[in-house]
Amino acid sequence: xxxxxxxxxxxxxxxxxxxxxxxxxxxxxxxxxxxxxxxxxxxxxxxxxxxxxxxxxxxxxxxxxxxxxxxxxxxxxxxxxxxxxxxxxxxxxxxxxxxxxxxxxxxxxxxxxxxxxxxxxxxxxxxxxxxxxxxxxxxxxxxxxxxxxxxxxxxxxxxxxxxxxxxxxxxxxxxxxxxxxxxxxxxxxxxxxxxxxxxxxxxxxxxxxxxxxxxxxxxxxxxxxxxxxxxxxxxxxxxxxxxxxxxxxxxxxxxxxxxxxxxxxxxxxxxxxxxxxxxxxxxxxxxxxxxxxxxxxxxxxxxxxxxxxxxxxxxxxxxxxxxxxxxxxxxxxxxxxxxxxxxxxxxxxxxxxxxxxxxxxxxxxxxxxxxxxxxxxxxxxxxxxxxxxxxxxxxxxxxxxxxxxxxxxxxxxxxxxxxxxxxxxxxxxxxxxxxxxxxxxxxxxxxxxxxxxxxxxxxx
Numbered sequence: 001x002x003x004x005x006x007x008x009x010x011x012x013x014x015x016x017x018x019x020x021x022x023x024x025x026x027x028x029x030x031x032x033x034x035x036x037x038x039x040x041x042x043x044x045x046x047x048x049x050x051x052x053x054x055x056x057x058x059x060x061x062x063x064x065x066x067x068x069x070x071x072x073x074x075x076x077x078x079x080x081x082x083x084x085x086x087x088x089x090x091x092x093x094x095x096x097x098x099x100x101x102x103x104x105x106x107x108x109x110x111x112x113x114x115x116x117x118x119x120x121x122x123x124x125x126x127x128x129x130x131x132x133x134x135x136x137x138x139x140x141x142x143x144x145x146x147x148x149x150x151x152x153x154x155x156x157x158x159x160x161x162x163x164x165x166x167x168x169x170x171x172x173x174x175x176x177x178x179x180x181x182x183x184x185x186x187x188x189x190x191x192x193x194x195x196x197x198x199x200x201x202x203x204x205x206x207x208x209x210x211x212x213x214x215x216x217x218x219x220x221x222x223x224x225x226x227x228x229x230x231x232x233x234x235x236x237x238x239x240x241x242x243x244x245x246x247x248x249x250x251x252x253x254x255x256x257x258x259x260x261x262x263x264x265x266x267x268x269x270x271x272x273x274x275x276x277x278x279x280x281x282x283x284x285x286x287x288x289x290x291x292x293x294x295x296x297x298x299x300x301x302x303x304x305x306x307x308x309x310x311x312x313x314x315x316x317x318x319x320x321x322x323x324x325x326x327x328x329x330x331x332x333x334x335x336x337x338x339x340x341x342x343x344x345x346x347x348x349x350x351x352x353x354x355x356x357x358x359x360x361x362x363x364x365x366x367x368x369x370x371x372x373x374x375x376x377x378x379x380x381x382x383x384x385x386x387x388x389x390x391x392x393x394x395x396x397x398x399x400x401x402x403x404x405x406x407x408x409x410x411x412x413x414x415x416x417x418x419x420x421x422x423x424x425x426x427x428x429x430x431x432x433x434x435x436x437x438x439x440x441x442x443x444x445x446x447x448x449x450x451x452x453x454x455x456x457x458x459x460x
Contacts, residue, residue, distance in 0.1 A: 001019070001040050001041065004040075004041060004057075004061070004063060004085070005017060005019070005041060007057055007061075008041070008043060008054065008057065011050055011053040011054065011057075012043060012044075012045065012050060012054075015044075016043060016044045016045065016046065016050075016091070017041065017042070017043055017044075018041070018042045018043075018044075019040070019041055019042070023042045024037065024038075024039050024040075024042060025037050027039065027042045027068050027071070027080075027086045027088050028042075028066075028079065028080040028081070028086055029071065029078070029079060030071040030072065030073045030074070030076060030077065030078040030079060031071065031072055031073065031074055032073075032074055032075070032076045032079070032422075032423075032424060034076060034394070034423070034424060035076055035079045035081045035423055036081060037079060037080060037081060038080065038081050038082065038083060039066065039080035039083065039084050039085065039086045040083045040084065040085060041085045041086070042068075042085075042086045042088055043085060043086070043087055043088065044088050044090060044091045045087065045089075045091065045092065046091045046092060047092070048092075048166060048168060048174060048205045048206070051087065051092075051168045051203055051205055052168050052172045052173075052174055053172065054085075054087060055087075055168055055169070055170050055171070055172050055203065055454075056171060056172025058085060058170075058453060059170045059171050059172065059451065059453060062451065062453065063084075063085055063453065064082070064083075064084040064085070064453045064454075064456045065084060065085050065086075065087050065170070065203075065453060065454055065455070066078065066079070066080040066084045066085070066086050066087065066199070066455050067087050067089065067140075067144070067199035067203045067204075067454075067455060068080075068086050068087060068088040068089065068090075069089055069090075069109070069110070069137070069138035069139075069140045069141025069142075069144070070112070070133070070136045070137040070138040070141050071136075071141070072133040072136055072137045072141070073141065073145055073419050073420065073422065074337050074339065074419045074424075075145075075198075075416065075419045075420045075421055075422030075423070075424050075425055076422035076423030076424040076458075077144075077145065077198040077199065077419075077420050077421070077422035077423070077455070077458050078141070078199075078422075079422070079423055081423075082456075082457075084456070087203060088110075089108070089109045089110035089138060089140050089203075089205070090110045090138070091110060092108040092109055092110040092205060093108055093110035093111045093112065093115075093138070094107070094108045094111065095107050095111055095115065095116060095119050096108065096206070098119065098120060098123045098125070098211075099180070100123055100124060100125065102180055103125055103210065103211045103212065103213075104163060104180050104208055104209060104210060104211060105119075105120050105125075105127065105208070105209050105211055106178070106206065106207070106208045106209075107139055107206065107207055107209065108205065108206055109138065109139060109140025109143070109203075109204045109205050109206060109207060110138050110139075110140060111138065111139050112134075112135065112136065112137070112138060112139075113129060113130075113131075113133075113134040113135075113137045113138070113139060113142060114134040114135045116139060116209075117130070117134065120211050121214070124214070125211035125212065125213065125214065126211060126212050126213065126214040126215070127209070127211055127212075128151050128154070128155035128161060128210075128211075128212055129142060129147065129149060129151070129155075129158055129161060130149050130150055130151050131147065131148070131149030131150055131323075132323040132324070132326060132327075139207060139209075140203075140204045140205075140207070142158050143158055143162060143165070143194070143195055143204055143207055144194070144195075144196070144197060144198055144199045144204060145158075145196060145198060145418070145419060145420045146158050146159050146195050146196030146418070146420075147418055148372065148375065148377060148417060148418035149372075149418070150247045150249060150322075150323075150372060151246055151247055152372060152374070152375045152377075153245055153246070153247065153248050153372070153374030153375050154244075154245060154246045154247070155212065157418070158195065159192065159195045159196065160210075161209050161210040162191065162192075162195055162207060162208075162209060162210075163179055163180055163181065163182075163208045163209065163210060164177050164178040164179035164180065164181075164191055164207070164208040165177045165178055165191050165194055165195075165204055165206065165207050165208075166178045166204070166205045166206035166207075167194050167201075167202040167203065167204050167205065168202060168203045168205055169201075169202045169448055169449070170202070170448070170449045170451070170453055170454045174205075175190065175202070177190055177191045177194075178206050178207070178208050179191075179208065180208055193444065196420065198420045198421065198422060198455060198458050198459060199454065199455040199458070200445055200449065200454055200455045200458055200459055201444070201445065201448040201449065201454070202448060202449075202454070203454075215246065215283045216283070217283060217284040217285070217286075217287070217289075218246065218281060218282075218283060218284070219281070219282050219283075219284045219289060219290040219308060219309070220279070220280070220281045220308070220309045220315045220318055220319065221279075221280055221290050221294070221306060221307060221308035221309065221318070222269060222277060222278070222279055222280075222306065222307050222318050222321070223277065223278040223280065223294070223297065223303040223305070223306045224270060224272075224274035224276070224277055224303060224304050224305035224306065225274070225275075225276040225277070225278060225302065225303055225304065226274075226275065226276070226304055227275070227276065228250075228276055228347075228348060228351050228352075229348045230276070230302045230303070231250050231276060231278055231347075231348075231373055232344060232345070232347050232348055232373065233300075233302055234278055234297055234302050234303065235248055235344070235373060235374060237296065237297060237300060237302060238280070238282075238293060238297075241293065241296060243282045243284075243289065243293060244282055244283040244284075244285075245280070245281075245282055245374060246281040246282060246283055247279070247280065247281040247372075247374070248278065248279075248280055248281075248372070248373050248374030249278070249279040249280075249322050249370070249371070249372060249373065249374075250276065250277060250278050250279070250369075250370060250371060250373045251276075251277050251279070251321070251322055251325055251369070251370035251371075252275065252276060252277070252368060252369050252370065253273065253274065253275045253276070253277075254366070254367075254368045255325040255328075255329065255368045255369070255370045256268065256277065256321060256325075258325060258328040258329050258331070258332060258368065259320070259321055259324045259325055259328045261328065261331075262324065262327065262328035262331050263320065263324045263328065265320075266317060266320045266321055266324065267317055268321070269307045269317075269318070270305050270307070272305065274304065274305065277321075278303075278373070279318060279319070279321070279322045290308040291308065294306040294308070322370065325368070325370045326370075326379070326381075329368050329381045329383065332366070332368075332383050332385065333366075333383050333384050333385040333386075334383070334384040334385075334390060334393045335381055335382070335383050335384075336381070336382040336383075336384075336393070336394075336397040336400075336401075337379065337380070337381055337382075338379070338380040338381075338382075338401065338404070338415075339371070339377060339378075339379050339380075339416060339417045339418055339419050340377070340378060340380060340404070340408055340413060340414065340415055340416070340417055341375070341376045341377045341378070341413050341414045341417035342376050342378075342408060342411045342412070342413030342414075343376055343411065343412060343413065344373070344374070344375070344376045346411045346412075346413070347373065347376060347378070349411065350378070350407070350408070350411055350413070351369065351378070353407055354367075354380070354404060354407065355367075357400070357403055357404065357407070358382075358400070361400075361403075362382070362396070362400055364384075364386065365382050365383060365384055366382075366383040366384075366385065367380070367381065367382055367383070368381040368383065369381070372417075375417075376413070376417075377417035377418060378417075380404070382397055382400065401428065402428075405428045405431040406431065408431065409431040409432065414432050415428045415429070415431050415432050416432075420459075421458070421459045422458050422459070423457060423458060426457075426458075426459065426460065429459070429460075438460070441459070441460070442460055445460070
């Protein structure tokens, strides 16, 4: 390790290299708690040239590298558990340019998502990628995992807003794919290969991203429902009525209760208790659009209560009920999280089958569901409040995962909607990808990283 540190100091300053125990633990992990972090060195490059020099040295000396962003993922894609060098992009965090004419923003990969949102807003535009971890998530990690979030139904996944990238390969070569073109039909789209690749093909250092005009009449409200089956029907009805849906989220009573216990500032807006909730954001045509929609849905007996935000504070409160669920659930006991997706038309079938599975075979666990119903993405949280050991819990939920993944495969869904495969879902990849697909993916990996040194052990 000493020789590696000496070599790296030829391109980095002392403050850009750390072997401090606290740094090794912090930058060697993500939000999962399955694999213990065990990196050897943390490096903090400030330029693309430094990233190139680090990777070239590591490639020549057969040193494995794990790229590191905000580490907010839930699939173990940013874990360094086997003495790897962690390459943190946190010091490459600049907003380089905002083009108000072309409606684009150029950023370094360590830029924080919320910072991008705020600076783009100040320039009179809107950056559409949005999710609860925006205050710590780095854009390079968002791109590397093809992050989704709460506005996918309107603006699509991260993939849809990326116009170009600058990427450093494991051998140190720099690919300048950082374009601003809407149309560019000139052969294979190499940019798209790196989106969702979880840092296994190259290290993203810069990105050019689409912005959109800000909403002129955004309206946010909360509906209460008697059953989950009504929720996809609400989505269908809202679309049929011609409303411009920006976000369509759902959560259950158990998720709402977890937030109430964990976040004292959040206020529940209804007098009565209900089992299912829909959080809806629309770009309204008229000021009373949301009230008209509520009346329509109530007449069709799809909702039993509803409210709309009359101020930014009320809007923040309603969103808080949804966005604080993941963190709040983590406080309830031992938690196993999954983010999965099925075709929207099969959501009710999936939820019914999943409830039957857990009730019949895993009734000793508590299940909390929430997610992005508009794009078929459900977050499944299995909670154990007993005193059984973590190892016993992990072993049993692994069996539950296998059964749930088989169910998802039958419904033509995906075992990972937005957090990727990483270390945690490698065994489950067979439920989504065929043997031929996996073989081709491995061949692509070998072209970009023939020694298998970049984020090794992830996906495959």
